[in-house]
Amino acid sequence: MKLIINGKDVETDEAHTVTELLKEQKVKWPDMVSVELNGTILKRETFASTGLNEGDKVEFLYFMGGGRESD
Amino acid sequence: MSLTEQQIERYSRQIILKEVGGPGQEKLLASKVLIVGAGGLGSPAALYLAAAGVGTLGIIDYDNVDLTNLQRQVIHNTSDVGREKVASAAEKIKAINPDVTVQTYRERAAAANIREIIKKHDFVLDGTDNFPSKFLINDVCYFEKVPFSHAGILRFDGQMITVLPGQTACYRCVFDKPPPAGLVPSCSQAGVLGPLAGVIGCLQATEVLKYLLGVGELLTDRLLIFDGLGLQFREVKVTRNPDCRLCGQEPSITELADEEQAACDLKASQ
């Protein structure tokens, strides 16, 4: 199935749900990622039950800190 | 307030812009902007906002300047190592532009103190490096309806979004709550290329000036993602999330609280 993940065309193998996609795409810390599907931010509890369709636009959004810092 | 001859000359290169002009410059001089964190993002932002003549700059930072800061926190000099960051930053700002009134807060941003500080300002620039602070700024700004610029940087990447509380998507609309302690690497663990702070901090300063002047299109309802290695900007549309626990339809956050953070994470991100 062809998806657009973070702006890039990606051909997926087996993934039919968001949870499976996170696994297939080897997202390191799935608990740390916000997922937007076709413009809507998904609730984490629905990752496993949310199905994917050909051409879906998926965004994996990562936490990013930075800025002020001291050790 | 009317501009002096000196001010007209000092700010001439932006007064000449039709989007600024004399009235715009007067607006900037009458504005109050709070910079939370005098670090990687706060440094370039403070320098440019001072140079542009934002009349009052508030700076919150609890820390002292450390040698490891100098690689990217360009408001501090080698001779400042060991000094309070707020004192070091205030000195540079005054040196660049004596028109600017600097108010320093040598405090940690916490639920107990930050609300009173934020509500005195027209705009907040989030230059913090840790998630509890970022969520706290988001929440306070929502309750006080103060617009702010959120940003983060790590390694070669940066991202940012501008929030008009109650009108556009907030940080929690996208990122529900702080990540589990210790899971996200901080700059001290993962590193960051210095100019990344400059790129993103200057974009934040641009948003501040646009907001104060009421010109252009703010980075609202769009998360800007910058990839320094590929030198690419990407934008992800975001919308207000009806399930947002802060600004959604049935908010569960109705008063201010500090987000919990485990001790190990606290050490990494302070």
Ligand SMILES: [Zn+2]
């Ligand atoms: Zn929200």
